[in-house]
Amino acid sequence: MAQPARAVVALGSNLPGVQGSPVDLLEAALSLLSEAGLPVLRRSSWWMSSAWPDPSRNEYRNGVAIVEATMTPDAAIRRLLEIEVRLGRRRGSPNADRTLDLDLIDHTGCVIETADLVLPHPRAHERYFVMGPLAEIAPDWRHPTLGLTASDLAARAAVGRDARPAP
Template identity: 75%
Template sequence: MSQEFPESGVGASLPTRAIVALGSNLAGGYASPVELLEAALSFFPGAGLPVLRRSCWWRSSAWPDPSGNEYRNGVAIVEARMDAGATIGRLLEIEARFGRSRGERNADRTLDLDLIDHAGLVMQSPRLTLPHPRAHERGFVMGPLSEIAPDWRHPGLGLTASELAASASVARDARPAR
């Protein structure tokens, strides 16, 4: 089924659809990274980001060093009644609640929430680049996205989630964790 991502109109109170990638390879205080991810998703509605659709959880090797802890990833399509800056702010608040500490790039993490798309917006600022600048390369993002919105088109590249999943150069081993 095709998923449409209309651009929001004037004003932050109008709903828009945003794509959020979720990932974890550390359980934190939970029994598993999947339990942590499920708990994180339960905070989305209270943060003003009700989940409209979500993928199953996918598994992939750690990157760039595959000897690290295996990752669990997924994608959610959420309704946002705020601009992209406020949306990323809410996602960072949820990350902090789950013990995310930022340090070395590509390090193990309890929770990683990336804003992939916000109503097709193309922008670059010191805080946020949309669409996410590396999402199209990542099998652990495009695979789950193609599961729930295969016809979503990358605002800059014009390719669908399905096409990008097939050509992803990072985490080619990503697959559903069923």
């Protein structure tokens, strides 16, 4: 039997929201992924890290989910944005504190660059708070353009090096 097509979704939060704490929001987002047609196949533990680029802001909780890619990449990113709004996300300036951030990191190895979507995610490979959780659940996942595994990228990631699994 063939493996289902897979996508990688990064989740992050550093502000409480409609569901409660950042971890409560992340758990709610995971539940809504399946409802949105992106069933979760695997998920990482929650990790914690300082805010970037300003570590004086609220600490982040991050994680990664591998979901079944049952729809196009454009449809998947629209569903992720809908979940963000449903759980209270209001967009501000780049790198601002946020209740919820859902990023499509990879969708079946597609390489796409449009005004609305860039795949693979253009900066995920630099972020330990993404690659660390991904390496936890899929160490052999390969970056579609760099060809390196999640484990290799986690070892090289320069941003968010203080990230670690939350207790």
